[in-house]
Amino acid sequence: MATFSRLIRFLAKDGHVYYGDALLPTGITDIAKATQAHVIQGDIFGQHRVTEQIADDIRTVRCLGLNYEQHAKESNLPIPKFPVLFFKPVTAISGPSDDIPVAGIAQEGEGLDYECELVIVIGKEARNVPESRALEYVLGYAVGNDVSHRDWQIKRGGGQWGLGKGFDGWAPFGPGIVSSRIIRDPNALHIGTKLNGDVVQSSSTKDMIFGVAKTIAFLSQGTTLLPGDLIFTGTPQGVGMGRKPALWLKDGDQVEVSLEGVGSISNKVVFDKSTPKL
Structure with missing residues (x-):
């Protein structure tokens, strides 16, 4: 077939x-x-x-944190011994050219940030998978933006990251899914971000602490991964939080994230004026 x-x-x-x-x-x-x-x-x-x-005429969610060594260092945090896992709701998922909506709750305080990430798409049910066979369960790869609000993630979230990362439309990905038959080594790809045309992240997936196979093997232990599940695998250094001074996203900013062999997605930050602020 x-x-x-x-x-x-x-x-x-x-x-x-x-x-x-x-x-x-x-x-x-x-x-x-x-x-x-x-x-x-x-x-x-x-x-x-x-x-x-x-x-x-074409017109065209598990997440890991601190999974790039240089990003952990810029965040002044220790290298994790195990994958740092958090979840985004399905309502966070959006398309490769959709706007990034920012509700009133996320318009105040500091910390609206970008994170380019390699996204794994699971192709078949996986449970207790050994690392040596983990790539057999991959349908393909995409690139995504783990949009984050650092105040809600770190200061106001009670130690849980989900609130600062789970708003509607805060996980755009695409522009399609490239088969694992095409991308044989997902741990050696250039990945990066442009903000209003300027390069702000430029790295390689080889800097991942937990590579694709190790990530799938770990997350499948005692937990079933299902076809269509997405795994955002963490971001490299260069995020707004790690800069001096910090570089936060603003209303109207255009954010483009790209992954070698996959392509890029570009999304506009749009503050929703109709939603109340806290």
Whole structure:
């Protein structure tokens, strides 16, 4: 059965939404530049097939903290002995070009921050998986932005990170899902962030403390990972919190996060004036 290499979900010119295997121009690896795709029929996590039908005019949650050594150092925190896990609600998930909505509760205080991250998409049920076989359970990879509010994460969250990271739309990812058959070594990819066109993060996933296989193996111990589960794997150094002076996101800022072999997503920060402030 033929399967996809670069999975995207898109709106075609016929007005219908499809899953497809993106077609890229020769020499291009950025999935966001796809303008055509082979339509996929069936269950992308089960039985499916890549058809010969080509659609065009495309318009197109577990998280780890402190998983890059240099980021832990810039945060003045010790290197963790085990993965630092937190969760985002499904309502935090948004698309590769969606606005990042900032409700009134997150407009006050300091700390609206960006975090570029490699995102693992689980492809089949995984429980008690050994590290040696962990990559067999990966459907593919995407890039995401773990948007965070440091005051709510650190000062006001009672020791829990979820409140400062779980607002609606605060986990944009995409621009598609690149198959693990294409990305053989997820631990050697350039990853970075541009803020209003300026580079603010530039690193490599080789700086991850817990690589992809180790992360999946650890998180699956006694806990079932399901097809479609997302794992945001932490961010490298260069976040706004780690800068002197600190660099916080503002209303209207444009944030682009990118991952080698996958492409980039770009999202605008939009303060919601209709929601009350505390």
